[in-house]
Structure formats: structure tokens, C-alpha cells
Amino acid sequence: MFQTQKFSKEYKEIIVDKNMSTNIPGVYAAGDSIAKRYRQVTTAVGDGTIAALSAAEYLNKFEKAELETEAVAY
Numbered sequence: 001m002f003q004t005q006k007f008s009k010e011y012k013e014i015i016v017d018k019n020m021s022t023n024i025p026g027v028y029a030a031g032d033s034i035a036k037r038y039r040q041v042t043t044a045v046g047d048g049t050i051a052a053l054s055a056a057e058y059l060n061k062f063e064k065a066e067l068e069t070e071a072v073a074y
């Protein structure tokens, strides 16, 4: 966990948006650790899938930007 990460006041659950993104760019959370209504295996697996896809999309943006920078350099 990160010192600056946002938690709900009552239960210290991590606050995420619909992409499982925390308030820290590039950091995602899923499952029982996040603030949500139902804690089940099925919801945890769904959260995990969304978090993984969101993280991949976030990393792809960096890779694309890096390739564009390299192309300009040569």
C-alpha cells in the first residue's frame, strides 16, 4: 500500500474508479481490498480482470510514447 493512497474513512478500503484505478496513476486495486458492496470470489475475479486490462492499457501508452520518441530521434 502507498502512503498517499485514498482509503474510505470507515473501513480503510481502497477507493477505486470503474477501471479499478486508485488515486495514484498506474496503481490499481481489486477484490476484498476495495470499497464495494459485495465481496465474493466472482466479484474479485471480475475486479482483477478489469484491473489487469487497465494496467496493460496504462503501460501500452508509455510504450507507444517511447517508440514515437525513438522514431523522432533517428
Ligand SMILES: Cc1cc2nc3c(=O)[nH]c(=O)nc-3n(C[C@H](O)[C@H](O)[C@H](O)COP(=O)(O)OP(=O)(O)OC[C@H]3O[C@@H](n4cnc5c(N)ncnc54)[C@H](O)[C@@H]3O)c2cc1C
Pocket (backbone or CB within 6 Å): 030, 031, 032, 033, 039, 040, 041, 042, 044
Ligand atoms: C469465511 C468466508 C467464507 C466465504 N465464502 C464465500 C463463498 O461461499 N463464495 C464466495 O464467492 N465468496 C466467499 N467468501 C468471500 C471470498 O473469499 C472473497 O471475496 C475473495 O476470496 C476475495 O479475493 P481477493 O483475491 O480479493 O482476496 P483473498 O482471497 O483474501 O486474497 C488475498 C491474498 O493476499 C495475501 N496477502 C495479504 N497481505 C499480503 C501482503 N502484504 N503481501 C503478500 N500477500 C498478501 C493473502 O495471504 C491472500 O492470499 C468468503 C469469505 C470468507 C472469509
